[in-house]
Amino acid sequence: MSNLRKKLPPLTALTAFEAAARLSSFTRAATELGVTQAAVSRQIHLLEEDFGFPLFRRLHRKIELTEKGKLLSAAAGDAFNLIADTVADLRSEGPDDELAISATISFSHFWLLPRIAAFSRAHPEIKLRIITQDARTSIETSDVDLAIRYGTGTWSDGQAELLFDDEVFPICSADYLLTAGEVRTPQDLVGHPLISSDTEDPTWTGWEEWLAAFSVKAPKKARGLRCSFYIEAIYAAMNGQGIALGWNRLVADLIQQTRLVRLTDASIRTRAAYFVVVPTRKPKKESGRLFIEWLREVSASAV
Template sequence: MISLRKKLPPLTALTAFEAAARLGSFTRAAMELGVTQAAISRQIHVLEEDFGFPLFRRLHRKIELTDQGRALFNASAEAFNLIADTVSELRAERQDDQLAISATISFAHFWLMPRIAAFSRAHPEIKLRIITQDARNSIEAGDIDLALRYGTGTWPDGQAEFLFEDEVFPICSAEYALVKGPILTPADLIDHPLISSDTDDPTWTGWEEWLAAFSVKAPKKARGLRCSFYTEAIYAAMNGQGIALGWHHLVNDLIDQGRLVRLTEASIKTRAGYFVVMPAKRAAKESARLFIEWLRASGSLS
């Protein structure tokens, strides 16, 4: 019986071929593999000599796969992807005690970090890595085990599970409320500096939408501070610079501490909610399952 090793072409040459076929260029394949273009050409020539037929058609300033080359590329790409997935799973098993969690800056700052010690006390064997980023990067690459996001739950890069909804109401510092009050109704708010934050998220509630829910028109020329991030808006409110919109789950701790106060009884439910998102193409770690259970329990108490 012929051994498997003898049935296979040289793996170095096959690697060079797969990269060139996938990228459609000997030059780009050389850059990806860290070798010269001449080295890629030599390796592919080795394959073509071994097979006895060309794998590429060399055209003016480009290459094209022959029918035989396309058949080899489909098989090699599938095999390499299978190996890569298996290696990722094995590495994940080796590092199963580390859980990488992505969260927005505001959620990590105001909700997650004040509570995360409770999870670590319950599961000291799990090493946590918190990645704060407002940019919504794909979680399929393998660096992140789960992401905590606010939105509608329709993201193409993973499977989303609903955690909890939220409500929004106006907040300010206790000193501001004492000096500038009374502020009893939504209509009273437009006479004050309204602090806002920039966002590209259409589900995020701003002053115009919030006031419109109570038939109050937002002032055309807002006097309040405009911040790049929601965290900055909350700190501006705590420092007495005006009134901001508070998401219950994000500001409730600060209200309990007396660093913020809620104004009026008016509030609106958010159009979106908080979700945990896990990669669709990777099996969830046991540590991720434990963390999600903790999230649900903690969210219900907030």
């Protein structure tokens, strides 16, 4: 290191030279560096004395690099650009880098957002961005750092790690139950308005599949509300419009808050589960590792 320092010129003088060479002006270099024109001129004069040859030709109202000055300018520019790029990369990989997390609307609304404040308190230096979308997009080609998905765990755009599975059972509001009367068995559900939601996911459990698990045939002309998203079905149930299917992981907090009531002891295990998915061909972020570690801890203690 000591030999390297002896070979290099003073950094202050080299910085002044690089700016003057790039801008072709001592005055503009001084403005960029926030010093006087005389200070830039003095630093370059010291550099030329150290080298023993001129770096600029001082012409009338302009300066030009000498041949040796051009060589030094190219080397200094490349070196400074390399340092700037490296610093930018280090900063982008730092602990305060933004972490983009993708999740479905229902999972984000009912599970992730009520819990994520705990992660932010533990890691206030990490900036989080929640991307809520039901349409599944590739995490390899998007700006998503990791995704939380419901499915079988086999996705070509990333490596999946199991978080937890789930169970499904009927739910409604306490007010609806008071007016509708007691519901004891799956067969008792058939006469009630059954709230459903549209989905293209073949692993998602609907009323027909749920009732069939208990040898009950779903009514051909159901009276219940049909919603575009699962979150709408849950809010419809909370507002007393009928009975919906509740995914335990999503509605457990609402049941604990008595905003929803579970009907019957009957439930079925889901065919799919929740996974955290990490892109296979993107650099791994330290913030992402910490978030997945937090997900494991919360998942292990979740109901």
